Amino acid sequence: MTDAILEVFNLRKSFGPVLAVSDVSFSMKEGEIIGLLGPNGAGKTTVFYIIAGFLKPNSGSVRLNGVIINNLPMYRRAILGISYLPQESSIFRRMTVEENILAVLEVRSGLSSAARKEKAYSLMDEFGIVHLAKQPAYTLSGGERRRTEIARALAVEPKFLLLDEPFTGIDPIAIREIKSLIHNLSNKGIGILLTDHNVRDTLAITSRAYIISKGTIVANGQPQSIIENPLVRETYLGHDFEM
Numbered sequence: 001m002t003d004a005i006l007e008v009f010n011l012r013k014s015f016g017p018v019l020a021v022s023d024v025s026f027s028m029k030e031g032e033i034i035g036l037l038g039p040n041g042a043g044k045t046t047v048f049y050i051i052a053g054f055l056k057p058n059s060g061s062v063r064l065n066g067v068i069i070n071n072l073p074m075y076r077r078a079i080l081g082i083s084y085l086p087q088e089s090s091i092f093r094r095m096t097v098e099e100n101i102l103a104v105l106e107v108r109s110g111l112s113s114a115a116r117k118e119k120a121y122s123l124m125d126e127f128g129i130v131h132l133a134k135q136p137a138y139t140l141s142g143g144e145r146r147r148t149e150i151a152r153a154l155a156v157e158p159k160f161l162l163l164d165e166p167f168t169g170i171d172p173i174a175i176r177e178i179k180s181l182i183h184n185l186s187n188k189g190i191g192i193l194l195t196d197h198n199v200r201d202t203l204a205i206t207s208r209a210y211i212i213s214k215g216t217i218v219a220n221g222q223p224q225s226i227i228e229n230p231l232v233r234e235t236y237l238g239h240d241f242e243m
Contacts (some may be wrong), residue, residue: 011060035209043215052084081159091137104155123151143174163194
């Protein structure tokens with residue numbers, strides 16, 4: 001069975017006179033962990049929004065297995081295998097952890113109520129949150145909330161998971177847990193595209209990274225080559241950066 005491929009070609013997006021993304025291209029396969037990094041305002045979130053289906057590009061395309069999906073809404077992309085986890089909290093605060101996951105499973109056709117519940121508990125067990133099943137989401141810690149959000153995102157069984165700032169607002173122990181979860185997802189064949197201001201932890205788990213500045217990809221490669229790139233140090237990492 002051929003691995004799924006997610007590609008973006010020559011993406012360009014402007015907001016009025018402001019060019020947010022200019023000719024951005026990259027591709028990834030199932031099981032890869034790819035970083036999209038850059039300074040504030042570089043265009044990272046805009047690229048994520050375009051891939052997820054929140055925004056349409058002015059030109060260029062998003063392709064899944066060679067098929068252009070520019071005109072598909074977010075829920076259709078999710079059905080095809082692209083799941084997006086935003087930086088902002090996406091859980092329903094007044095619902096329990098169990099209810100949050102079941103709400104997403106409702107969109108999966110062909111599952112009985114019993115099968116949905118079994119799947120929800122399987123996900124909670126995988127992410128170490130079974131003991132929180134009946135707990136309202138607003139009572140969760142940052143790490144517990146993030147694990148719940150990732151479990152929800154996986155309820156649709158994606159081929160690719162877009163993680164926008166997954167390490168934001170959580171403590172170092174929780175960051176280590178999330179990094180381990182990301183590795184486990186990759187080992188299961190899920191492609192991970194992530195962006196985060198925590199450069200060290202992001203580069204530590206990525207096989208490749210793309211650096212975007214002022215809407216344009218200025219460098220790409222394995223983490224060590226990114227760290228050693230003079231332009232990346234000049235415009236983003238700083239000359240004193242060390243892993």
